[in-house]
Amino acid sequence: MKKISSAQLEKYENDGYVVVEDVLESSTLKRLRDVTDEVVASAAELTTHSEALDLEESHTPENPRVRRIKRPHLVHDFYLKLARHPNILSALTPILGYDIRLHGGGKVNMKSAGYGAAVEWHQDWAFYPHTNQDVLAVGILLDDMTSENGPVLMVPGTHKGPLHNHHSDGAFCGAIDQQETKLDISTAQEVHAKAGSISIHHARLVHGSSMNRSNDQRRILFFEFTAADAWPLLGIGNIEEFNGRIVQGQATIQPRLEDVPVRMPYPPAVFQGSIYENQRTLDNRFFASDKDEVAAS
Ligand SMILES: O=C(O)CCC(=O)C(=O)O
Numbered sequence: 001m002k003k004i005s006s007a008q009l010e011k012y013e014n015d016g017y018v019v020v021e022d023v024l025e026s027s028t029l030k031r032l033r034d035v036t037d038e039v040v041a042s043a044a045e046l047t048t049h050s051e052a053l054d055l056e057e058s059h060t061p062e063n064p065r066v067r068r069i070k071r072p073h074l075v076h077d078f079y080l081k082l083a084r085h086p087n088i089l090s091a092l093t094p095i096l097g098y099d100i101r102l103h104g105g106g107k108v109n110m111k112s113a114g115y116g117a118a119v120e121w122h123q124d125w126a127f128y129p130h131t132n133q134d135v136l137a138v139g140i141l142l143d144d145m146t147s148e149n150g151p152v153l154m155v156p157g158t159h160k161g162p163l164h165n166h167h168s169d170g171a172f173c174g175a176i177d178q179q180e181t182k183l184d185i186s187t188a189q190e191v192h193a194k195a196g197s198i199s200i201h202h203a204r205l206v207h208g209s210s211m212n213r214s215n216d217q218r219r220i221l222f223f224e225f226t227a228a229d230a231w232p233l234l235g236i237g238n239i240e241e242f243n244g245r246i247v248q249g250q251a252t253i254q255p256r257l258e259d260v261p262v263r264m265p266y267p268p269a270v271f272q273g274s275i276y277e278n279q280r281t282l283d284n285r286f287f288a289s290d291k292d293e294v295a296a297s
Pocket of ligand 1: 119207
């Protein structure tokens with residue numbers, strides 16, 4: 001069991017994120033990589049995004065380029081099994097308490113070598129506000145994450161600051177316009193860690209990442225977790241399904257209410273399917289994309 005230290009807990013509370021090393025055993029990491037390779041190979045049959053896979057703008061069936069596995073739990077049971085990994089749950093327990101729910105089914109952001117897409121600055125909370133803020137995301141690293149391969153950039157302390165506007169032209173776009181909001185990202189920190197480690201970040205923390213121009217891919221499996229008494233303000237579809245996502249402890253029908261900043265992600269984003277699609281309508285992009293590079297060459 002992987003316990004986090006009191007120093008790590010303090011870092012999470014102060015900075016809004018923390019890295020925990022050596023969470024996956026090498027056999028589990030290998031299986032995760034093998035399963036992911038298998039899923040990505042199926043993109044050779046695709047000409048456009050599918051239910052499970054989100055494709056880079058430059059994807060062709062001859063030259064398959066997957067940006068994200070959108071619903072990994074629907075494609076392979078192994079991903080869902082990982083969400084209940086005892087080392088992950090024991091790392092989360094001091095932060096969220098014993099009763100924990102998986103929010104959604106996770107995603108694998110591929111960030112392939114040479115062209116893996118950027119993710120614009122955002123706060124996850126803008127996508128799924130809850131009744132209280134015991135809500136976070138865990139990133140399970142499939143590859144070492146370094147300065148070179150498009151590491152996640154976290155802006156420490158911003159989980160205690162405002163919830164920024166994530167709208168553009170009257171619709172949700174899942175990104176913060178850094179120019180317009182004058183968002184201060186001067187203290188942003190790159191997350192560096194070995195494959196098999198996890199990052200844990202608070203849902204209100206401002207984060208993003210640039211394109212991966214290196215020769216090394218950077219794949220992360222993200223799962224979002226909440227305390228069981230944090231209920232989504234967007235509502236729940238089906239109580240059995242909702243309670244079926246309890247990964248440890250007990251469900252409750254008594255949500256805990258906190259005074260939290262909320263902006264609802266409505267009207268919905270013009271482009272649907274993934275954060276990359278949502279963010280297409282952001283007016284002033286902060287990070288370059290491979291399209292910009294092609295245009296400039
Ligand atoms: O993959 C990344 O670099 C960041 C991903 C992220 O923040 C997200 O998908 O919400």
